[in-house]
Amino acid sequence: MNAPATTVHLQPEFVQRPIPEAFVQALAQRFGAQCSTALAVREQHGRDEGAIQAPPPAAVVFAESTQDVQDAIRLADQHAVPVIPYGAGSSLEGHLLAVEGGISIDVSRMNRVLSVNTEDLTVTVQPGITRKQLNDAIKDTGFFFPIDPGADASIGGMTATRASGTNAVRYGTMRENVLALELVTASGEVIRTGTRAKKSSAGYDLTRLIVGSEGTLGVVTEITVRLYPLPEAVSAAICSFPSIEAAVRTVIQTIQMGVPIARVELLDVNSVRMVNAYSKLTLREEPMLLMEFHGSPTGVKEQAEMVQELAAEFGGNAFEWALQPEDRTRLFTARHNAYFAAVSSRPGCRCITTDACVPISRLADALLDSVREADDSGIPYFIVGHVGDGNFHFGYLIDPNDDDERTRAEQLNHQLVARAIALGGTCTGEHGVGIHKMGFLRDEAGDGAVQMMRAIKQALDPKNILNPGKIFAL
Numbered sequence: 001m002n003a004p005a006t007t008v009h010l011q012p013e014f015v016q017r018p019i020p021e022a023f024v025q026a027l028a029q030r031f032g033a034q035c036s037t038a039l040a041v042r043e044q045h046g047r048d049e050g051a052i053q054a055p056p057p058a059a060v061v062f063a064e065s066t067q068d069v070q071d072a073i074r075l076a077d078q079h080a081v082p083v084i085p086y087g088a089g090s091s092l093e094g095h096l097l098a099v100e101g102g103i104s105i106d107v108s109r110m111n112r113v114l115s116v117n118t119e120d121l122t123v124t125v126q127p128g129i130t131r132k133q134l135n136d137a138i139k140d141t142g143f144f145f146p147i148d149p150g151a152d153a154s155i156g157g158m159t160a161t162r163a164s165g166t167n168a169v170r171y172g173t174m175r176e177n178v179l180a181l182e183l184v185t186a187s188g189e190v191i192r193t194g195t196r197a198k199k200s201s202a203g204y205d206l207t208r209l210i211v212g213s214e215g216t217l218g219v220v221t222e223i224t225v226r227l228y229p230l231p232e233a234v235s236a237a238i239c240s241f242p243s244i245e246a247a248v249r250t251v252i253q254t255i256q257m258g259v260p261i262a263r264v265e266l267l268d269v270n271s272v273r274m275v276n277a278y279s280k281l282t283l284r285e286e287p288m289l290l291m292e293f294h295g296s297p298t299g300v301k302e303q304a305e306m307v308q309e310l311a312a313e314f315g316g317n318a319f320e321w322a323l324q325p326e327d328r329t330r331l332f333t334a335r336h337n338a339y340f341a342a343v344s345s346r347p348g349c350r351c352i353t354t355d356a357c358v359p360i361s362r363l364a365d366a367l368l369d370s371v372r373e374a375d376d377s378g379i380p381y382f383i384v385g386h387v388g389d390g391n392f393h394f395g396y397l398i399d400p401n402d403d404d405e406r407t408r409a410e411q412l413n414h415q416l417v418a419r420a421i422a423l424g425g426t427c428t429g430e431h432g433v434g435i436h437k438m439g440f441l442r443d444e445a446g447d448g449a450v451q452m453m454r455a456i457k458q459a460l461d462p463k464n465i466l467n468p469g470k471i472f473a474l
Helices: 021-034 039-044 066-079 131-137 155-161 206-210 244-256 269-279 297-313 325-336 338-345 360-377 403-422 438-445 447-460
Strands: 059-062 083-086 103-106 113-117 122-125 178-184 190-194 219-226 233-240 263-267 288-295 317-322 350-353 381-386 391-398
Touching: 021 059, 021 066, 039 059, 066 083, 066 103, 066 178, 066 219, 083 155, 083 219, 131 155, 155 219, 178 206, 190 206, 233 297, 233 325, 244 263, 244 288, 244 297, 244 360, 263 269, 263 325, 269 325, 269 338, 269 381, 288 297, 288 325, 297 317, 317 325, 325 338, 338 350, 338 381, 338 391, 350 403, 360 381, 360 391, 360 403, 391 403, 403 438, 438 447
Parallel strands: 059 103, 083 103
Antiparallel strands: 113 122, 122 219, 178 190, 178 219, 233 288, 233 317, 263 288, 263 381, 350 391, 381 391
């Protein structure tokens, strides 16, 4: 494995490909009002929630069907123009930036539930539907889709980044929950991968190849995912701790003892303070675990009592229950809004986020050293984490016009990632590589593995038109 990268790049330089006028005319002729070159529309589709900036795409196509996506990609293929898929715009690592120019294909209008198969516990949807829209659409079936990244992301975007979220400790990530896909390839061909069957040994696992490929191998137009029965009983609890270490040790013990906890989220004191201000709450301003238990009434009670006893051993106090659905929703909505709470705490700032994940036994080692470094830096920061599966996020709140702050924040990120990799972890547990983590991917996987990825990309997208400049450089 290579030594971790040490060079801090504040803002990459992007070289835009020329866009032939014939392509623009053909696009306008095919899509009419579904195609926009208005600056405001292009700028909206040329920026995500991350801190990297790039010129906007040359045009935005609002796809309403697989045929629309296919036609747009065929035109792009003819003229070697880059294509960037766009869902909800909530990515954090520059995934949707038009770093080499090209067009954005917005699939947000492709937001239908195509089929619900409760007998097989599956649902097939279009990529533009968001996780909240999906669960609203199936709420009367007695089933739900559990993957819940903080933002109301689109299912297509979640598939592209192999997203997870607060429920991953019990229900897994998109990797485990996507069964089949329809996608449009770089040449404009529509193909299907996987089936609704629970397992298969038929050939290469193309579904898993596409999940997490960040739009670099195809544009997904249909997704079949697993559903789960709504739990018979649900309870939530919060518990405050004298230190982050005490909270983390409680989590490690909980997981190692095999308690089937559904959610366990860490908020440091900075996050709690920001969430209180943003969501008008009165949570105790100390490091906190926010937990949820799913199962039978008896099972939920036993799980919660066991965790409460463990928390007490590590100084956990103010253990409070949230038994009513509205109280649970209020707490987890506040957790999901932690990023926006943090950004609003420093008006005009941008947030540089980390996304490390380590084996659960090394969680305290990874987290506590990173806390000390962040405290010494003087940069405002916050911590949230899906710590039940070893995943945690630092958010460094920087003045985007202050190069010194950006340099220090990026250096903190480099140190954190190097530590996570050395402990047997990864540079990204759920956000994906995008632009921001390209160097870290090489550190983690090694040159040989990255070269294999390049070979796959070049074979499937020889003109490099599908979201170029992401994951690795060609």
